[in-house]
Amino acid sequence: MAHIEVKTENPTPSPQWLKNAVIYELNPKTFTSPDGEGSGSGSGTFRSTKEKLEYLKELGVNTIWLAGVTQGSEFFSGFWTVYAMVTPEYPDEELGSVEELKELVNEAHKLGIRVIAEAVTHGVIFESPLVQKHPDWFRGSEWGMADFDYSNSKFRQWWIDLWIKNTIEFGFDGYRLDGPNGVSSFEQVLSVWDEIAWECRNKGHEIVIMGENSRYHIRQCDRDNFSHDMAADFSPNPQYATMQISCHDEGILMGEGNYYALRGSRFKFGYCAVFGYNIPLFMAGEEFNANVHCVSKLQKKIYDGFETSKEIDFYDDNHDTPAGGWLLGNRLNWSEIDLPTKKEMLEDCKKILRIRNENSDLLHYDRKATNILSTKCIPKSGSTPYIRYNAFGQAILVVGNEGIEERDFVIKIPLNEMGWKEEGEYKITNLWTNEIKIVRAKNMKCLKVTVPGDYNAGGGVRAYRIEEICSLM
Incomplete structure (x- = not known):
């Protein structure tokens, strides 16, 4: 997606911890589930994700992006995703309870790991009770769903109150904004988050905002921006941007290449991302070059009507890795981590992150101070x-x-x-x-x-x- 440079009038200061952030994106539904659909003994939940936090700490990650928290649906081709949201008011019950989400965040904080939650800003499915109860809060139908109308003052206040409450109740350290939509402008959406961020700050909860298609505290850069001359491409503005090694959006289109872009490359991980001046952001499993397995309900081309009734692993001829990987529609086979080549990749990623963490006086991501x-x-x-x-x-x-x-x-x-x-x-x-x-x-x-x-x-x-x-x- 193209990134539009939009600034808000009154953003909060960037949290100091961004200077050393290393972000790991995971989907709680598929991160620990044997089939990617939550089956198994307590798998695909907040609780099973919590059990992986020690692994992430040992890896060297200090920030996780939960790409799925609120109540989702199977609107997209019968496959569950939070981006086809029912309501943002509470966690998806298939992922776990309110208390289990709190426990996940609390345990992450004990281990020194920040938690960024997904905030789906474009809207909800038409079957949402919000649409039935407040039809005036919606206008338009991007992606076949009901778009929020950010010009509606009652909706704006409800939205602001909701995310302030979520921040305080769950202890989230920030939000990644998905959207906005085809109706409301970037300025309208981000101005709402101005109010949310300032009020959270006033209540003692400093949060970071990472916009999908716009700049706030962090600009989420495209994965194609791998630099081969880091110093020549350096600019002090914006203060913070991600080096998004892979992009979960583009991987939805199977057959157009593997969007798990790391694919065993220590060069991309170290030279281009971790040791550079952008905040590294990578997807679950890339640290051991996981073979990506599509969940059974995922279509080969999710929008082209081609369906498959069985699980398919997509591979290409380059480095024996799967093609068309999509974080939200793939499960990880954690037993692969013991394979020799996977273990070697994991150990190298750990070492690269350890070098960064032990030399954070120089290897940091504040562009204003480098x-x-x-x-x-x-x-x-x-x-x-x-x-x-x-x-x-x-x-x-x-x-x-x-x-x-x-x-x-x-x-x-x-x-x-x-x-x-x-x-x-x-x-x-x-x-x-x-x-x-x-x-x-x-x-x-x-x-x-x-x-x-x-x-x-x-x-x-x-x-x-x-x-x-x-x-x-």
């Missing part, structure tokens, strides 16, 4: 090495290798452009191996590094911490 430069390298790489640095003689050099073969590079560290001394010595730590070496300033013009090939265990990216020796004294 310095980044391209570096020259021999041979010239398809992806330019970049360096994140501060004025205190500390930096992180990131070198990517998107090829499948190991490559040697000679990097020129731009000390002069960084305002650093061109004499003395520097301590360089390979953050992947923890190997340390001392390098004289004159040799920083020809720093030799080796990066194993992408899609291989331990390959695709390397990060080096560089510190001026005198700054360590």
Whole structure:
């Protein structure tokens, strides 16, 4: 979807914790369910999602996006989704009770994990009791559903009160806004969230707003924006944006490629996302390159009328991964995580996130407080090495290798452009191996590094911490 730059008149300040956010998107209905439809012993629920929080903490995730909380329906081709909403007033009973949702959020907070919930802003299905009770709150029918009319003052106040209540009752740390719709403008929708965010802040609940097609605290960037020259593409505005590795929307169209875009690439995960200046956002299962299995009710092309009565796994010829993956219509087979290649991917993702978390003084996502430069390298790489640095003689050099073969590079560290001394010595730590070496300033013009090939265990990216020796004294 195209992203329209819309600013509100009175947004709340961005929460400080966004500076270090790593967002993991999951659908509670399919995240832990053997068949993706909630069957099994307590699977596909808030409770079973809570049982996976320790796994997410160990992975290195500190923010989860729950893509499904409120009461959904099977409006779309007989497959349950929260985007065909019945009402936003309470959790879907198939996912669990009010208390179980509270327990999920509380346990996440105990583990240092923030929770962003989905807020479906476009409307509800026509069978919703809200349509019957308040027909004047709706105008239009985007996606074959009843669109909210944000110009209706009574609806606006009800909506504001509802999400303030939800924030306080459940302890949500923010909302991802799905929509808006074909009737109300972006400005109308976002102005409502201005009021919600300010009132929550006044009540001691600072929340983040992530708009699907507009900018608020976070701009949700398209997954196609993989940069091969991070420094050249850098802009300090907006302050925060996501590096959306994959997009759950586009994956709904089967056969047009695998929208689980990571697909085993350590290069994309490290060089393009985690070590860069955008907040990384990835979908459940990508951390171990899960084979994506369509749930039984999902059509091959959900809008084209082609139905299948049996489960189908879609594969392509590239890296033996499934094509047409759709987060909301696929289940994860957690037993795959013990397969050697899956385990290798998982361990590499953990290491990349651990490096980021342990070096958050430099590897953070506040664009207003970051310095980044391209570096020259021999041979010239398809992806330019970049360096994140501060004025205190500390930096992180990131070198990517998107090829499948190991490559040697000679990097020129731009000390002069960084305002650093061109004499003395520097301590360089390979953050992947923890190997340390001392390098004289004159040799920083020809720093030799080796990066194993992408899609291989331990390959695709390397990060080096560089510190001026005198700054360590």
